[in-house]
Amino acid sequence: MTTATPQRSPLRSWQFRRVLGAEFISSAGNQMTVLALPWFVLVTSDSPSRTGLVFLIQILPVPLLSMPAGLLVARWGPRRVTIVADMCSAMLIATVPALYMADALPFGLLLTIVALLGSVSAGYLSAQRVLLAEVVGSDEGTLTEGNALFETATSTARLVGPAISGILITQVGALNVLWIDAATFAVSAALLVGLPRREAPPRPVSANNMVEGVRYLFRDPVLRTMSLAALGYGTLMPVVMLALPVMAKSRYDADPHVAGWLLAAWGGGTALGTLVVARLARNIPPTRLAAGGAVGTATALWFLPLEQPALTAALTVGASCMFLPAVTAPATALITLRPPEELRANVLPVFGAAVFIASPIAYGVAGLLFEHLAVGAVLAGVAVGASLCALVLLNLSRRTVD
Known part of the structure; x- marks a missing residue:
């Protein structure tokens, strides 16, 4: 035997x-x-x-x-x-x-x-x-x-x-x-x-393949929803990134050390989140994992507009970034695997370009917002947007059998 x-x-x-x-x-x-x-x-x-x-x-x-x-x-x-x-x-x-x-x-x-x-x-x-x-x-x-x-x-x-x-x-x-x-x-x-x-x-490939890749991305309900959510986060999170030095200046006496702590919390939370997602990915379906990450991100972001000590602000930033990889990693996996093999190289760039274009636009708009509004008001708007993204992904998770 x-x-x-x-x-x-x-x-x-x-x-x-x-x-x-x-x-x-x-x-x-x-x-x-x-x-x-x-x-x-x-x-x-x-x-x-x-x-x-x-x-x-x-x-x-x-x-x-x-x-x-x-x-x-x-x-x-x-x-x-x-x-x-x-x-x-x-x-x-x-x-x-x-x-x-x-x-x-x-x-x-x-x-x-x-x-x-x-x-x-x-x-x-x-x-x-x-x-x-x-x-x-x-x-x-x-x-x-x-x-x-x-x-x-x-x-x-x-x-x-x-x-x-x-x-x-x-x-x-x-x-x-x-x-x-x-x-x-x-x-x-x-x-x-x-x-x-x-x-x-x-x-053999041509521009027609790329057009078909765009059509496939919009036809597939899972990919369409994941792309919409990813675009949302690609617009919202740069606003949070730009808010960190603004918070250090307006709330914490323009202390550069606080700005450094907040930025370090961003990177540290992201790194920790990716490690956790790597352990959970085999046991949790992608859409459910993305929904859980979206809920965690939105919940953490609701605490960020509040006046609080620098330490808890850094922990809040780290928590929001820790949950975010639970959204981005499943989204990338689904967008890589769901299209037919001949269209994968055409679907991925469309998705990446949308998120990439959103980020610099978000930075520009955020700069104008921070000139005219309090940082807490802008961050409250970010929390609202993140909550809408979470609702979209929760609905997808309920409708999808992975």
């Missing part, structure tokens, strides 16, 4: 560990660039307006090119697009200090390089989740857990990257930090080189 060998989880495979490691390293490098590149522009030009323009030019191509990037992922495959994106990012970032040292970096050329970096990021963002699905497989619970671990790597990098960059800038200067940034992308690409190639040849 033979006994069956227990099947090893894809999340314990060397392929998944390489993808996770590459995501952490490239995200840390990207976060280092987010600080080092604008700082380099600020100290070399002494122009805050030019620094702001660098931010805008780098982020603008991502929503604009997300759909063409989806076509590229469908044609080339996510592994190849991710590796090429990492290598291009490494070369583009290294070009900045190289040209500056050669006294051949006018501001117009720098903006061109930054725009190219943003264009490359569009391809990377379109490919990364499809690559994760190829490595992990098509089980919803496993992919949700994988997405949670993926988000853990990303959120941890968001904490580590700027901190390391800030220390290195003071030690070696922003110019040399850009060399280190370039190296992180090269290491990320090297980790992905050994992944198995896609066995099936890529299907």
Whole structure:
């Protein structure tokens, strides 16, 4: 009598560990660039307006090119697009200090390089989740857990990257930090080189496939509802992020330490939440997990408008961010797996572009709101919006048999 060998989880495979490691390293490098590149522009030009323009030019191509990037992922495959994106990012970032040292970096050329970096990021963002699905497989619970671990790597990098960059800038200067940034992308690409190639040849794709991907997203009731909720959070949470320094100034005597605690609570809560979701994902259906996370997020956000000590405010921020991965990880897993395989690379960019466009708009609107309204009133509006998102996801959970 033979006994069956227990099947090893894809999340314990060397392929998944390489993808996770590459995501952490490239995200840390990207976060280092987010600080080092604008700082380099600020100290070399002494122009805050030019620094702001660098931010805008780098982020603008991502929503604009997300759909063409989806076509590229469908044609080339996510592994190849991710590796090429990492290598291009490494070369583009290294070009900045190289040209500056050669006294051949006018501001117009720098903006061109930054725009190219943003264009490359569009391809990377379109490919990364499809690559994760190829490595992990098509089980919803496993992919949700994988997405949670993926988000853990990303959120941890968001904490580590700027901190390391800030220390290195003071030690070696922003110019040399850009060399280190370039190296992180090269290491990320090297980790992905050994992944198995896609066995099936890529299907022919065209703009019609992308249109069909958009139609599928709006036709499928689960994906439509999850996308609507994700768009809601993509609009609401940037308002909370911008509210943190405003709260530190208006409520806590403009204490920069309080602003730091609140921002740290944001990152720490997100990192903790992704770890919890990774443990729950196999046992709770995605729509039910998303509904629970939405209720937790909305409940925590109702405490944020209240006048309170800085410590409890930080705990409230951390709690709201801790519940949020329970919404985002299942949403990403469902949007990755529910469409037919030939449409996945076309549906994901549409979803990502909508959320990505919402964030900068939310930052702009939030800035105007905080100029004319009390921070508590704005945050109460955020809590109302989060409660509506929770009701939408609760209704979906009751209607859906996972």
